Amino acid sequence: QKEVEQDPGPLSVPEGAIVSLNCTYSNSAFQYFMWYRQYSRKGPELLMYTYSSGNKEDGRFTAQVDKSSKYISLFIRDSQPSDSATYLCAMVPSGGGADGLTFGKGTHLIIQP
Amino acid sequence: ETGVTQSPTHLIKTRGQQVTLRCSSQSGHNTVSWYQQALGQGPQFIFQYYREEENGRGNFPPRFSGLQFPNYSSELNVNALELDDSALYLCASSPDRDEQYFGPGTRLTVT
Numbered sequence: 646q647k648e649v650e651q652d653p654g655p656l657s658v659p660e661g662a663i664v665s666l667n668c669t670y671s672n673s674a675f676q677y678f679m680w681y682r683q684y685s686r687k688g689p690e691l692l693m694y695t696y697s698s699g700n701k702e703d704g705r706f707t708a709q710v711d712k713s714s715k716y717i718s719l720f721i722r723d724s725q726p727s728d729s730a731t732y733l734c735a736m737v738p739s740g741g742g743a744d745g746l747t748f749g750k751g752t753h754l755i756i757q758p
Numbered sequence: 759e760t761g762v763t764q765s766p767t768h769l770i771k772t773r774g775q776q777v778t779l780r781c782s783s784q785s786g787h788n789t790v791s792w793y794q795q796a797l798g799q800g801p802q803f804i805f806q807y808y809r810e811e812e813n814g815r816g817n818f819p820p821r822f823s824g825l826q827f828p829n830y831s832s833e834l835n836v837n838a839l840e841l842d843d844s845a846l847y848l849c850a851s852s853p854d855r856d857e858q859y860f861g862p863g864t865r866l867t868v869t
Contacts, residue, residue: 653798679857688848688860689801690760733800743814745791745803746850746858 648672651734651749659757664721668734668749671715675736675747678710680719683731683751692732693719724756760784762851762861770867776837779864783830783851790832791858792824795846807832836866844868 651668658664666680677696681689693708695701701708709718717736721728731753735746761784771777783790789808793801803816807826821837830851836843844867850858 649800651800681860686846686863686865688760688762688764688862691857691859694857735800743806745793745806745814745816746801747803748800750798750800 648747649734649736649749652752653750655753655755657755657757658724660724660726662724662756664724664728664754664756666719666721666732666734666752666754668717669715670717670736670747672738672747673712673715674738676712677737678708678717679735679737679746680706680708681733681735681748682728683733685730689733726756726758729754729756760851760859760861762849762859764847764849764861764864766864767862768865768867770869771839773839773841773868775839776835777839777866779834779836779847779849779866781832781834781849781851781861783832783849784853784859785830787830787851787853787859789852789858790826790830791850791852792832792834793848793850793860794818794843795848795863797845801848804834839868841868 680693683689707720731751733751734749763782791806792804795801806814826832846863850860852858
């Protein structure tokens with residue numbers, strides 16, 4: 646079992662829909678959680694960063710963390726064609742640093758105009 | 759834009775050769791990490807440097823080595839290239855050790 650599981654998709658939804666992206670993890674040492682967006686042949690772009698259970702909102706994006714279930718989610722409201730990309734979840738143990746980020750495989754998201 | 763730059767954008771090498779990839783971090787970011795991303799996979803942690811010292815390493819062999827310089831630049835060196843080393847190599851800089859900002863990557867092809 647991989648430390649971080651993420652459905653690779655592709656996930657295809659119509660423009661304007663609410664998108665839900667999810668990751669599960671097995672290592673209870675993970676305490677800091679990130680979501681990155683990666684366009685084809687580009688570097689990952691940091692979207693959300695959180696370290697506590699609950700919700701964190703930034704514009705159309707909401708990150709949700711449930712440490713008891715080892716489950717994190719990213720919600721995208723009013724999805725746009727420009728949101729079409731691969732979304733990567735990443736996490737790191739408390740204190741981070743020396744272990745580096747552990748990533749999921751990424752979910753390929755397609756927003757249909 | 760993250761302010762993290764990498765060079766070259768892409769390059770082609772032959773199996774057995776050596777390669778050096780370069781990264782320029784954001785000013786003030788004392789931590790730089792390097793990752794390998796194979797096609798269709800998430801990035802895999804290679805190692806991390808903090809104030810010019812390696813302070814963490816993933817599951818990569820010693821032929822992957824690095825340097826960090828005082829001017830916020832860094833290098834990833836790979837010796838004895840293998841076909842499986844073909845990937846996108848990413849560097850990420852950080853003001854602390856968790857929130858990491860990635861560069862555009864260098865695409866390496868080994869033939």
